[in-house]
Amino acid sequence: MPEQGCCDNCAQPLQGAFCHHCGQEKKSYIRNLSGVLTEFFGEFSNWDSRLWRTLLPLWFWPGYLSKRYLNGHRVPYVPPLRLYLFTSVLTFLLFSSLFSNSVVINQPQDAQSVAQQQQVMAEVKQQLVEQGVWQEDHELELFRLPFLTLAQQQAYNEKMQQLANQPKLAINKFFSLAPQMMLLFLPLFALMLKLLYWHSGRFYMEHLIVALHSHSFILHMLAAIVLLQLAADHSSWTLLTTICNKLVWLLLCWIPLYLFLFQKIYYQQGCAKTLLKYVLTITIYNSMVLFGFISLLVLSVLWA
Structure with missing residues (x-):
């Protein structure tokens, strides 16, 4: 077993709280519940103070945090x-x-409302067809996305129909x-x-x-x-x-x-x-x- 004044990991003599050889902290993580809770709330309080010291410059002082970080002032702020x-x-x-x-899901409507919507959609579709945006491929009507292949377009249209209610x-x-x-x-x-x-x-x-x-x-x-x-x-x-x-x-x-x-x-x-x-x-x-x-x-x- 290493001595009390040595690193528990590499047994090098310690010159502070951290080992200069492997970097491990001289700290025991096996302790009672009160010690764990005290450390937890202490870390949370420290992180909370760092957060507010970070947010105010982030919102109101352009470039301040970046310059401070690159100049070595890193501990007071959230990385x-x-x-x-x-x-x-x-x-x-x-x-x-x-x-x-x-998101509002469309509720069932009466026959008159449905007929009116279909008429409006038919007029819009006719205008899109004249402009070359809407294409008809046999029985499948496609609202074409130029970067999709025909198979991907078909899958996209089918998914759109399935997601209409979800x-x-x-x-x-x-x-x-x-x-x-x-x-x-x-x-x-x-x-x-x-x-x-x-x-x-x-x-x-x-x-x-x-x-x-x-x-x-x-x-x-x-x-x-x-x-x-x-x-x-x-x-x-x-x-x-x-x-x-x-x-x-x-x-x-x-x-x-x-x-x-x-x-x-x-x-x-x-x-x-x-x-x-x-x-x-x-x-x-x-x-x-x-x-x-x-x-x-x-x-x-x-x-x-």
């Missing part, structure tokens, strides 16, 4: 990857819950896949920043930290916008509705301004150059996200 994963899980759970509960299945599938898709976009966004700021001398990981913090901020703001809009829609107080609507517009304006200031403060370039790179970044990235979400909608229907 960027953990912050993003925690934010992503909670945000998409919130979206899934709200959108699933807001739309929550597709919504739940969409929000279960969305966090994974967003996680894939993070390294792509960091790569875009690396290419745009090629001569800055920064490593790829520095741009990835920016991507993690900026995406965490966007998800926080989107969650706040959805909750404020929900409060405005369901409030019977005119004053509260007005306040919520104004806050929604304020946040919608704050998101692009924040992201511009983030690039300006973090990369320390002039306003004109930063604005040009900001416009390029937003244009390319939004196009990628739009294509990704359209593909995700199709997959949500096919895999539901």
Whole structure:
């Protein structure tokens, strides 16, 4: 058995609470229940304080957390990857819950209403056929998606008919896949920043930290916008509705301004150059996200 002043793992003499040879902490995990509970609540309190020290700069001080992290100030704040994963899980759970509960399933209607709807649909279909959007393939009518093969299109149409009475299945599938898709976009966004700021001398990981913090901020703001809009829609107080609507517009304006200031403060370039790179970044990235979400909608229907 190693001595009391030695590491329990490699028996090296200790010079502090951690072994300088293998890194193991000199700490016994076999103790009574009161000790476990005390440590648990102590860790929870510490994490809670780190969370609030992280959220306020994340919301109001563009680029502050990224610069502090890269300058070595890491203990007071939640690590960027953990912050993003925690934010992503909670945000998409919130979206899934709200959108699933807001789905209204069509109730059976009388024959006259059904006939009127069929007439309207026939007129819309005729217009789409004239524009070349709606195609008829023998007995199968297809609302064509250009990136699907005929077999995939048929499977998609069949799934759409099956999900007409159970739309929550597709919504739940969409929000279960969305966090994974967003996680894939993070390294792509960091790569875009690396290419745009090629001569800055920064490593790829520095741009990835920016991507993690900026995406965490966007998800926080989107969650706040959805909750404020929900409060405005369901409030019977005119004053509260007005306040919520104004806050929604304020946040919608704050998101692009924040992201511009983030690039300006973090990369320390002039306003004109930063604005040009900001416009390029937003244009390319939004196009990628739009294509990704359209593909995700199709997959949500096919895999539901």
